[in-house]
Amino acid sequence: MECDIPIFIGEMLEGTILPAPTFDPVMDAQVLGGALQGMDCDKDVLINILTQRCNAQRLMIAEAYRNMYGRDLLLDLKETLSGHFKEVMVGLMYPPASYDAHELWHAMKGAGTEENCLIDILASRSNGEIFQMKEAYLMQYDSDLLQDIDSETSGHFRDTLMNLAQGTRQEGYADPVMAAQDAMVIWEACQQKTGEHKNMLQMILCNKSYQQLWMVFQEFQNISGQDIVDAINQCYDGYFQELLVAIVLCVRDKASYFAYRLYNAIHELGFHNKTVIRILVARSEIDLLNIRQRYKERYGKSLFHDIKHFSSGHYESALLAICAGDAEDY
Incomplete structure (x- = not known):
């Protein structure tokens, strides 16, 4: 993939779902209650409301629904709907940290571990998002996220996930001299490929700030004449390689x-x-x-x-x- 200017130096983040400008949670709860009653659920109504309200508004609707009907909207959606449509509607009702926790739990506790889900979430979330995710995971499942990662994954892939899940990445720090040193460490790790070198590589990618890593990647290109993604793909394989590449790509854009x-x-x-x-x-x-x-x-x-x-x-x-x-x- 091409290298884009990273978001941290100025690009505006833009979502597709914004707060509804005119919003009445009681009215929405009443309409949803009607749509969920009877033999045939009115799925169009669910789509029109739940995809056109931001998450904070959806949570207000859920509260109004509970006050109105004495039931949990999330549970009613789970019981009434089915298939992938159910997954979408139910997913919209979780707060962001709870949704991440939900996805991680099911990725590890289902029939086999869904490694790509772990990669997508843990390689892309900020320290604050990871902290909230771990709290939600403990609250929802009475289980420790780090312990579950430790028991459900293995090897350097596990070690890297565990490091990311600490949520201790440096923020807002950049040192050109250290960037050159880190780039050399990564270059040596790609040449030697020992366990110790793999640990040093993942420590840099998991703990240095995005600003620092941006400079590290440029220095690596200068040292090796090769893009760091190409180097990782050549030197490593399996989910460890996929996770390292995901971290690099998330740093870039x-x-x-x-x-x-x-x-x-x-x-x-x-x-x-x-x-x-x-x-x-x-x-x-x-x-x-x-x-x-x-x-x-x-x-x-x-x-x-x-x-x-x-x-x-x-x-x-x-x-x-x-x-x-x-x-x-x-």
Whole structure:
């Protein structure tokens, strides 16, 4: 992937879901209650409300729903809906940290570990997001995230995930002299590939600030004559390699990273629904508009077009509403 100017030096983050300008949580709760009653759930109503309110507003609706009906809206959605449409609607009802915790739990506690989910979340979240995620994980599942990562993964992949999950990355610090030293350490790690060198490599990528790593990557290019992503791909393999690359790409431009992940999930994995849903829901209020732009720039077709081509029914309608594409995007 190409190297873009990193977000931390000035790009505006833009989501596709914004707070509804006119908002009445009691009215929305009443409409949702009606839509969820009876034999046939009115899925169009669910889409029209839940994809057109920001997460804070959806939580206010849930509170009004509980006061009105004495039931939990999230549980009613889980019990009434099914399939991938259910996953989208339910995902929208979690606060961001709780949604990350939900995804991590199911990635590790299902039938086999879904490593790419762990990579997507832990490689891209800030210290604050990781702290909130760990708190939510403990509250929701009475389990420690670090302990679960330790027991469900292995090797240097596990060590790197554990390091990221500490949430102790430096912030706002950059030292050109140290950047040159770190670049040399990474270059040696790519040459030697011993356990000790792998540990040093992941320590740099997991703990140095984004500003620092931006300089490290430039210094690495100067030292080796090679892009660091190409070097990692040549020197390592497996999920350890995928995680290291994900960290580098998130440092450079998270929107481009998620555009790349969406494209792979749609085109190379036969529409990997869990990945598409997770990214659209999690990034909808952060940078999904940026992701859409990167997607079209890099792959020629819009994200709206590809979702419409590979999905159907109310599931398709829900994804497209979150994506918020225009008619010309198709």
